Amino acid sequence: MSRRGGDEIHKLKSDFVRDAVSQDVRSNKFGGRVQTRFPPEPNGYLHIGHAKSICLNFGIASEHNGVCSLRFDDTNPSNEESEFVESIMKDVRWLGFDWGPHLRYASDYFEELYQFALQLIRSEKAYVDSLSADDIRAYRGTLTETGKNSPYRDRTVVENIELFKGMRAGEFPEGSHVLRAKIDMCSGNINMRDPVMYRIVHARHYRTGDKWCIYPLYDFAHGQSDALEGVTHSVCTLEFENNRPLYDWFLDELSVAHPRQIEFARLNLSHTVLSKRKLGELVAGGHVSGWDDPRMPTLSGMRRRGYTPTSLRNFCETIGVAKRNTTVDMALLEHIVRKDLNSCAPRVMGVLRPLRVVLLNYPEEKVEHVEAINNPEDSSMGTRSVPFSRVLYLEKDDFNEDPPKKFYRLAPGREVRLRYAYFIRCENVVHNPETGEVEELHCTYDPSTLGGMAPDGRKVKATLHWVSAAHSVDAEIRLYERLFSVEEPSALTSEILASSLNPESLQVLRGCKLEPSLAQPSSDSTYQFERQGYFCVDSIESSENKLVFNRTVALRDTWARIESKRHAKRNN
RNA sequence: UGGGGGAUAGUUUAGUUGGUAGAACAGCGGAUUCUGGUUCCGCCAGCCCAGGUUCGAAUCCUGGUCCCCCAGCCA
DSSP states (O other): OOOOHHHHSOOOOOOHHHHHHHHHHHTTGGGGOOEEEEOOOSSSOOBHHHHHHHHHHHHHHHHTTOEEEEEEOOOOTTTOOHHHHHHHHHHHHHHTOOOTTOEEEGGGGHHHHHHHHHHHHHTTSEEEEOOOHHHHHHHHOOSSSOOOOOTTTTOOHHHHHHHHHHHHTTOSOTTSOEEEEOSOTTOSSGGGSSOEEEEEOOOOBTTTBTSOSEEEOHHHHHHHHHHHHTOSEEEEEGGGGGGHHHHHHHHHHTTOOOOEEEEEOOOOBTTSOOOHHHHHHHHHTTSSSSTTOTTSSBHHHHHHHTOOHHHHHHHHHHHOOOSSOOOBOHHHHHHHHHHHHHHHOOEEOEESSEEEEEETTSOTTOOEEEEEESOTTOGGGOEEEEEEOSEEEEEGGGBOSSOOTTOOSBOTTOEEEETTSOEEEEEEEEEOTTTOOEEEEEEEEEGGGTTSOOTTOOOOSOEEOEEEGGGOEEEEEEEEOOSBSSSOGGGSOHHHHGGGBOTTSEEEEEEEEEOGGGGSOOTTOOEEETTTEEEEEOTTTOOSSSOEEEEEEEOOOHHHHHHHHHHHHHHO
């Protein structure tokens, strides 16, 4: 059957958000225009959950030839820092998206927002309240009881304007006054019970410095920022569903055209947490080395770990967009990372836990060079030459003196193939006289098997990776496992979160032996160490004097599965 | 218990005038393989519940159940 053009047409990405946007385009709402935005608060690093939102917002815009801007919602000077805006811009670019000239900051709108507030005061839709924070809470009521009006609710316009200007002028201490919207203290939606619009904060803002001492709350800044920018579709997460009526109220009272807000469910990933607060606590508590610790689900951590932007984008596409709360299995992310890496990662050989092997019948001084394929999935990546000699390193796990059933690697008297080289046979095992540990293997090789095939057609059951000892380069390798041993750590409170960390999430291996082509590794590619997994140079701690590799993800390991099943059976 | 949302295999999803519930991941089994990788094939497994309308319901109607969000001068 031949494939015709029509069969190749990609199914257009579709989800309920995109459907809604497309409908608006078709009905010519917003003049057929599409403009979105990604609005992070610069108070932490971006994580894979943000990637979902980034892919959605930038994706929708580009599918409609529209604009997607990057806007920092920086309305709270006490949390926000330039370090975070730098990292956020870097991460969004790395993920593969470009906001072009559309870089925005809510703090750029402080003056406009202030004027909006004045406008609401003049139309008697906002007032300065002088209740304490505790009293405001008490007056607000509860989920089941209505609230009651503040005694300051009926201040005159003149009085309100004077007080609000005084707030701006720095005449009052923090907490003495706030500006509130005058809506409905009996509303079933608690967000509508005269929400606070402005608070006094005598703190330096990382962008506006000391220019302001009153700052709008997110609720009063977000919708207007969208409106000021001409955003048509304001895509956000589910928890803002309750706030939508409030945003609409502000915009309607201000007579400003407003975007359509569409809420989707945020991402949850098994075995990790995706909450900036909790991630920040892991950093602050020293449980990880930083926001970019390769175990972190942050974009900077995943970059350092060797995950590709392509695989993260593919992941976001695969998980879809919907409204129900879900937890995606980490195994899916790992599968997608492997799939991308399998197609593009150069293959090399590296021995993680070296076992010295001497080929008794191989000449002392002889060195041969065998040709190895760089990527069997992509012949255009070519081949390389790897040195072979009398003394080699093999993987400790590839030898077993007393091999269990189904173990078909090296064992006493057994023959295996060394990848791209010769068949070798284990003749003798040298033990450490004190510990009894296997210290070295004496093997013989069959010169007629160069290239990996025997002229007599005999087969071996295993092909092992190896490194020539004299030519090897030393490296430190860091193996990573899931950050948490429990499946849903997000359900845990901050207090017990750290105690649920997986103690084996980081394992450091020293004295690993790599093939010589890795002496000068590429800093931006992730390699496949054959039969082991994918590894990349650690961007922070690796140097010319000390090579450090991070394991991105292990290869699927059927043998390990057989073994763990065996152990499970034994323990039952 | 006020208001706002949501329920399709173990997990994440598709299902557009009502017409045999489709996929991916995970799990299990097999074939191929100079990576116990990749690839390929097969198996397992699902419409929250109860009624109703209909020749026919995941889809429409009624009534339940369960889960999530909101009581920051956080976002």
